[in-house]
Every structure is written in C-alpha cells, then in structure tokens.
Amino acid sequence: MLSYIARRALMTIPTLLMVALISFVVMELPPGDYVSRYVAQLEASGQSGARDRGATLRKVYGLDDPAPKRFVVWLGRFVTGDFGDSMIYQRPVREVVLPRVPLTLALTLPCFIISWIIGLSLGIYSATHQYSIGDNLLTVVAFLGLGLPAFLIALALLVFNWQVSGEAMIGLVSLEYANAPWSLAKVLDVAKHLWIPVAAVVFTGMAWVMRVMRGNLLDELRVNYVQAARAKGVPERVVIFRHAVRNAFHPLIMALGGVLAWLVSGTAIVELVLGLPTLGPLYIQATLEQDVYLASSILVFFAALLVFGNLLADIALAWLDPRIRYD
Amino acid sequence: MTVASEAKPLTPVAAGTEEPKAAMTVGQLMWGRFRRNRLAMFGMSILIVIYVSMIFADFFAPYGVDTTHELYTSAPPNGLHVIDAQGKFHWPPFVYGFEAQTDPDTLRRTYVPKTSEIYPLGFFVGGEPYRMFGVFATTVHLFSVSEPGKVFLLGTDSNGHDLFSRVLYGSRVSLTVGLVGVFLSVVLGAFIGVVSGYYGGVIDNIVQRAIEVISSIPQIPLWLGLAAAVPPDWSPLRVYFGIAVVLSLVTWGGLARQVRGIVLSLREIDFVTAARYTNCSTLRIISRHLLPNTLSHVLVIATLAIPGMILGETSLSFLGLGIRPPMTSWGILLNEAQRVRVLIQEPWVLWPAFFVLLTIVSFNFVGDGLRDAADPFAGE
Numbered sequence: 001m002l003s004y005i006a007r008r009a010l011m012t013i014p015t016l017l018m019v020a021l022i023s024f025v026v027m028e029l030p031p032g033d034y035v036s037r038y039v040a041q042l043e044a045s046g047q048s049g050a051r052d053r054g055a056t057l058r059k060v061y062g063l064d065d066p067a068p069k070r071f072v073v074w075l076g077r078f079v080t081g082d083f084g085d086s087m088i089y090q091r092p093v094r095e096v097v098l099p100r101v102p103l104t105l106a107l108t109l110p111c112f113i114i115s116w117i118i119g120l121s122l123g124i125y126s127a128t129h130q131y132s133i134g135d136n137l138l139t140v141v142a143f144l145g146l147g148l149p150a151f152l153i154a155l156a157l158l159v160f161n162w163q164v165s166g167e168a169m170i171g172l173v174s175l176e177y178a179n180a181p182w183s184l185a186k187v188l189d190v191a192k193h194l195w196i197p198v199a200a201v202v203f204t205g206m207a208w209v210m211r212v213m214r215g216n217l218l219d220e221l222r223v224n225y226v227q228a229a230r231a232k233g234v235p236e237r238v239v240i241f242r243h244a245v246r247n248a249f250h251p252l253i254m255a256l257g258g259v260l261a262w263l264v265s266g267t268a269i270v271e272l273v274l275g276l277p278t279l280g281p282l283y284i285q286a287t288l289e290q291d292v293y294l295a296s297s298i299l300v301f302f303a304a305l306l307v308f309g310n311l312l313a314d315i316a317l318a319w320l321d322p323r324i325r326y327d
Numbered sequence: 328m329t330v331a332s333e334a335k336p337l338t339p340v341a342a343g344t345e346e347p348k349a350a351m352t353v354g355q356l357m358w359g360r361f362r363r364n365r366l367a368m369f370g371m372s373i374l375i376v377i378y379v380s381m382i383f384a385d386f387f388a389p390y391g392v393d394t395t396h397e398l399y400t401s402a403p404p405n406g407l408h409v410i411d412a413q414g415k416f417h418w419p420p421f422v423y424g425f426e427a428q429t430d431p432d433t434l435r436r437t438y439v440p441k442t443s444e445i446y447p448l449g450f451f452v453g454g455e456p457y458r459m460f461g462v463f464a465t466t467v468h469l470f471s472v473s474e475p476g477k478v479f480l481l482g483t484d485s486n487g488h489d490l491f492s493r494v495l496y497g498s499r500v501s502l503t504v505g506l507v508g509v510f511l512s513v514v515l516g517a518f519i520g521v522v523s524g525y526y527g528g529v530i531d532n533i534v535q536r537a538i539e540v541i542s543s544i545p546q547i548p549l550w551l552g553l554a555a556a557v558p559p560d561w562s563p564l565r566v567y568f569g570i571a572v573v574l575s576l577v578t579w580g581g582l583a584r585q586v587r588g589i590v591l592s593l594r595e596i597d598f599v600t601a602a603r604y605t606n607c608s609t610l611r612i613i614s615r616h617l618l619p620n621t622l623s624h625v626l627v628i629a630t631l632a633i634p635g636m637i638l639g640e641t642s643l644s645f646l647g648l649g650i651r652p653p654m655t656s657w658g659i660l661l662n663e664a665q666r667v668r669v670l671i672q673e674p675w676v677l678w679p680a681f682f683v684l685l686t687i688v689s690f691n692f693v694g695d696g697l698r699d700a701a702d703p704f705a706g707e
Contacts, residue, residue: 023552026552029558147634147683148680148684148687152683155677159677258545262545266545273667275667284551287548290555298548299544302545303545306545
C-alpha cells in the first residue's frame with residue numbers, strides 16, 4: 001500500500017512537468033504576445049513612446065529570449081515558489097492569484113456540498129422508487145440540469161431576478177457596498193448576489209450526481225446479495241443503506257478525485273458571466289490576453305489539484321475496497 | 328458480446344434439405360431493443376426533425392442569415408394570432424404590424440403592435456433567393472409575410488437580424504461541429520486504443536502516460552487554452568475545423584482508454600489466438616477481429632460524447648473563443664446575451680439556449696437507449 005502511494009506520488013512530478021510544458025506551448029501558439037498587443041493599444045489611443053515602453057517591457061518579462069529558454073527559466077523559478085510576474089497586473093503571479101483563492105473556495109465549497117447531498121439523496125430515492133411519478137419528475141429535472149450549461153441557467157436566473165426585483169445582480173456586491181466595511185447589510189447583499197451562481201451550479205451538479213447514483217444503485221439492487229438479505233429478513237432500510245448504497249457509492253469515489261480541481265476551475269464560465277472576482281475569470285482573462293506566466297502558473301495549479309485529488313481518490317478506493325490492491 | 332468472424336453450421340446438413348435460416352444479426356437485435364425504448368425513440372424523432380430543419384434551413388427560415396431589418400432592431404417576438412382584436416377568426420395565422428416608439432420615461436425603444444394592420448402568413452411564398460444544397464437557385468420559403476409586415480418568431484437582435492432564421496442557420500455549425508469532433512475523437516481514440524491494448528508493453532506505457540497527462544488538466548481550462556491557440560486570422564472554415572480538433576483532443580483519451588480495456592479482455596479469446604496461429608497478419612487481426620467487437624461500445628461512447636461537444640462549442644463561442652463571425656452558431660447567438668444589461672431588457676436573446684437544451688437532451692436519450700440496447704444483460 002505504502003509503496004503504491006509512493007510510486008504514484010513520484011509519477012506526478014513528470015506529469016506536472018508535461019502539463020507545464022503543454023500550457024506554455026499552447027500559450028505560445030497564437031501569433032504575437034501580450035506586449036505587442038499592449039503596444040498596439042497604446043498606439044491606437046494616441047500615446048507616444050509606446051514602442052519604447054514595449055521594448056522595456058519585453059526586456060523585463062524576458063520576451064526577447066527564445067521560448068525554450070524562457071520555459072526553462074520560468075520552470076527553474078517555479079520550483080522555488082516564484083511563479084513569474086503577471087503582465088496584465090504588473091505584479092508577481094503569486095500576489096494576483098492567492099487572494100482570489102479564498103473567495104473562489106467560499107463560493108464553490110458550499111455548491112459542492114449542497115449539490116452532492118441533494119444529488120445523493122434524490123438519486124437513492126429515484127432508484128428505490130423506480131418508475132414512480134417522483135422518479136419520472138426527477139428524471140426530467142436531471143435532463144434539464146444535464147442539458148443546460150450552468151452559465152445559461154445563471155443568466156436565466158439573472159433575468160428572473162431582475163424582473164422580480166428590478167436589480168441586476170452582477171458582481172459580488174452592489175455599488176453602495178463596494179468599499180463599505182463589513183456589516184450585516186453587506187453580508188445580506190452578498191447573499192443576494194451569490195444565490196444565482198450557487199443555484200445554477202448546484203442545479204447542474206446535483207443532476208449529474210443524481211443520475212449516476214440512481215444508475216449505480218439500480219445495478220447494485222439487482223445483485224444476488226440483496227435478494228439473499230431480504231430473504232433473511234433484513235429490514236429494507238438496512239438492505240438499502242448499509243449494503244447497496246455503500247457499494248453503489250464506489251464509482252462516485254473516482255469522481256470525487258476531480259472535485260478538488262473542480263472547486264477552483266469548474267465554475268469559471270459562470271463566474272465570468274456574472275462578473276465575480278474569482279480564479280476562473282482570472283484564468284480566462286490571462287489566456288485571452290496571453291499573459292503567459294499567469295496563465296501557465298494557474299493551469300499547473302489546476303492540474304496539480306487534479307492529480308493530487310485523483311491520488312487521494314485512488315487511495316480512498318483501495319482502502320475502502322479490500323478487493324482492490326495494486327501491487 | 329463477440330461476433331464470430333465467419334458463421335458456418337457445424338452440423339452436417341442432409342442432402343436435399345435447405346440450409347437453416349441465419350439468426351438475427353447483432354445489429355438487428357440491437358435495433359429491436361432500441362425501438363422498445365420509448366424515450367430513445369422520442370429523442371431520435373426530435374433529432375431527425377432538428378437535423379432535417381438544419382439541412383433545409385434556407386427553406387424553413389423566413390429571412391436570410393445576414394438580412395437586417397434596420398427599423399426593427401432589438402424587437403421582441405412577434406406573436407402569431409388567429410383571433411384579431413375584433414374577435415374574428417383568421418386562417419392562416421397572422422401577425423400584427425408594429426412600429427417603434429420611444430418610451431418618454433425610460434427613453435427606451437418599445438415596439439407597439441398596431442392591431443389595425445394584419446399580415447397573414449403565406450406558405451411556400453417567394454422570398455429571398457438562396458441556393459438549395461448550394462446547387463439550384465430558388466426563392467421558395469416555407470412561410471413568410473408580405474412586406475411591410477415582419478414575422479419575427481423569436482424577436483430580433485441588436486443588429487436587426489431575425490433570431491429565428493439565425494437559429495436555423497446557426498444549427499448548421501452547432502450540430503455538425505459535434506459530429507466532426509466526435510468522428511475525429513473516435514478515429515484517433517479507437518485506433519490508438521486498439522494498438523495500445525494489443526501490443527502492450529512499451530507502446531502501451533507511453534500511450535497511457537500521454538493520456539494521463541492530458542486528463543490531468545481540467546476540462547474547462549484545457550478547452551479555453553486550446554481554443555485561444557486557434558489563430559484569429561484564420562478563415563472561419565479553418566477556425567471551424569480548429570475548434571472541432573480542439574474538442575476532439577480533450578475526449579479522445581477517454582475513448583482510447585475504454586477501447587484499450589475491451590481489447591485487453593478480447594486479446595486472449597480463442598478466435599484471436601486461432602487467428603494468430605493461422606498466421607494472420609497483425610493488421611488483419613486488428614481490423615477483422617478486434618475492431619468490430621469494439622464497435623458497439625465505441626458507438627455508445629461516441630453518441631454520449633456528442634452532447635459534451637455541443638456544450639463545449641456553445642460555451643467557447645459564447646466566450647468569443649470559438650467559431651468566428653460571419654459563421655454563426657448557437658453559441659455566437661448567445662454571445663448577445665453576455666452583456667447583462669442587454670439581456671435584462673431583451674430576454675428573448677436566450678432562445679438559442681432552448682434549442683441547445685433540446686438537442687442535448689435528445690442525444691442523451693438516444694445515447695442511453697443505445698447503451699441499453701447494446702448490453703444484452705440490461706434488465707427492464
């Protein structure tokens with residue numbers, strides 16, 4: 001067991017190296033770079049000295065060096081904790097990224113917990129009352145949640161909210177509270193803004209969990225031991241919860257591996273659409289404007305979380321299921 | 328579920344008697360099971376309707392894709408009525424004429440219907456010229472109203488384009504880019520999966536590492552990064568294929584892994600061993616024995632991957648990273664909805680989302696039906 005963990009942990013290092021390489025290459029593919037775009041912008045607005053500024057910026061960010069050299073230099077600094085500088089914000093990447101992480105997690109963690117609790121409960125209900133009216137209704141709800149991207153649901157909720165209350169709930173806080181100190185009123189205001197992304201994300205997440213749980217549980221309930229347990233006289237509740245659900249939950253543990261990465265990156269588009277100051281929109285902006293170091297660092301961060309999460313999930317699965325023993 | 332490569336009756340048949348009829352093929356069995364699944368048949372019929380209207384988009388759309396109606400920008404949907412203001416019944420359904428007015432309080436443009444002007448729908452009327460199948464020129468549209476009446480079933484956007492017509496034209500991109508992407512994914516994934524599973528060893532290891540690296544990057548950031556790498560100065564058609572390639576790059580890994588799993592379990596089955604002992608070339612073993620047995624799984628996985636691709640293209644185009652104008656897709660149409668101030672005052676720009684939903688749900692039904700039909704042990 002320990003050797004398995006050690007081996008998997010060691011393998012993550014070359015994997016992450018490759019991810020860093022891929023993200024760097026992908027960032028280099030579009031023609032031009034951030035500085036040339038910046039210079040073009042300056043010239044368009046009629047500012048003089050744009051070209052000189054551009055030359056200085058290129059030297060500062062090392063954009064004149066060939067790409068492989070830049071990659072190696074950046075990678076060397078990366079392992080020491082220096083992730084390079086962001087060109088858009090003109091600050092070290094670490095200063096730009098880290099403050100956004102708590103807010104991102106504050107939004108996505110509740111979404112995750114709520115959607116899994118609701119999804120699991122409804123999935124179990126759906127499987128144990130198969131083909132009932134409740135099951136059919138939940139199937140319809142699930143297909144809505146699976147068929148609509150979360151950002152569209154968020155937009156629809158935004159419109160609905162406006163038609164009811166007359167306020168556009170974009171961003172984290174309304175204008176009046178933007179620089180105000182924290183108070184109960186401000187908390188309420190944030191809640192009024194945040195219910196929209198939470199509802200949209202929970203709706204889609206819950207739909208997926210519900211369908212998977214329902215399918216797994218239905219498969220489990222067909223296996224012999226369920227019939228044997230019932231014949232023995234075991235109460236139905238115990239049959240379902242202590243035996244069937246525990247086995248049905250196993251495939252979902254693999255899915256839980258991806259949750260860590262999802263918490264920071266999965267809701268990116270919803271956050272962008274609603275103007276929330278979180279990690280997702282930051283990554284999108286960095287990618288669009290070719291802020292190489294910022295975008296690559298964030299991507300490696302996402303991938304590291306995914307790799308780590310999958311490792312935890314594999315360990316959990318091996319621990320829970322004595323039949324799985326990797327050697 | 329395996330398919331014997333050649334089926335010959337083993338029992339000797341007495342001379343003069345007829346050969347026993349062959350049993351139903353696997354395909355026929357699958358189709359029979361599929362047909363009994365009502366949800367799947369329902370999804371399939373919706374998909375047929377959607378794809379037919381995509382092919383004949385020019386015919387079904389009352390206006391062209393780029394036709395602007397400058398007097399009616401950002402107009403709400405024009406309702407179809409059958410009973411007019413006086414209570415008279417009309418057939419065919421009609422639309423009211425309407426004109427733009429500026430609300431004095433909010434200074435916003437509103438459109439007021441004029442119940443005095445009635446424009447009945449005409450069917451199979453002449454309208455704007457187009458080329459059916461790009462070959463023969465014609466002007467026949469399914470329905471339209473005579474000028475100066477306008478029929479905007481889903482309203483217009485800020486440029487004055489009729490949204491309903493654009494949804495029909497946009498379906499051409501949205502519906503096909505998923506198919507192209509899945510096709511690329513299948514070709515790449517199935518081939519690599521079979522090779523990796525059959526040869527094993529070093530090749531298998533390399534392929535598995537590569538797939539692991541790609542799957543280590545969360546899907547949305549990977550899409551965004553790759554889509555941003557498609558050069559903006561490419562022609563719209565090249566961008567279309569670029570986006571299809573991007574979408575397929577993210578999903579081929581999962582397909583390859585599944586195919587590899589199937590091949591691993593098939594490798595040791597008797598008929599493969601027999602083929603090897605009779606000196607079959609590796610290519611023949613792969614193409615005649617291994618690949619056909621993976622087909623049903625590949626078909627199910629591919630069908631279930633299409634909704635993800637459609638969602639991916641919609642999201643990318645919505646963000647401006649996908650299909651570029653003047654090509655239009657549902658995602659681009661929804662881009663109008665991105666500016667929230669616009670969306671709040673003109674909620675009808677969200678209509679393309681309904682079509683996205685309908686398509687994806689139908690594909691999910693069909694995919695689920697295929698999966699249940701392909702699995703001979705699926706219960707009731």
